[in-house]
Amino acid sequence: MTAENHTTDPQWAAADEAACDSDRAWFKDHPERRYRLRLAAPGEAGVWERDGGVVAVRAIAPKVRVRLRVPVPGAILTKEPEEPTARQAFDEFADDLGVTEKLAALVRGSPPEFEVYDQTEGGAS
Secondary structure, eight states: OOTTTGGGOHHHHHHHHHHHHHHHHHHHHOTTOOEEEEEOOTTGGGOOSSSOOEEEEEEEETTEEEEEEESSOGGGOOSOOOHHHHHHHHHHHHHHHTOHHHHHHHHHTOOGGGOOEETTTTEEO
């Protein structure tokens, strides 16, 4: 499967939904966290290799998260990293992918009821 056709593949959709459910539950259980670095789930983003790598996740607001696939082997991740490490990884790969400004624009353009998280303190702004 390729990234180009993963959005219409039911097998990919189920795998992606499972990854989203996992992140949703993890952030609910860790309300003080805004960043997560974890192993990629099998089939997430259309990648079916045994070692699908690592995913950096940023919680932007309640029920709003952004995932970036980090191009490193999952074997380097032996435990769930703390917030500063997860944030650094997300920020570095967001910069590399050129999405940092797009994320900032999303946050700036959000309506007040969106309750965007304050990324500096770990709480809602």
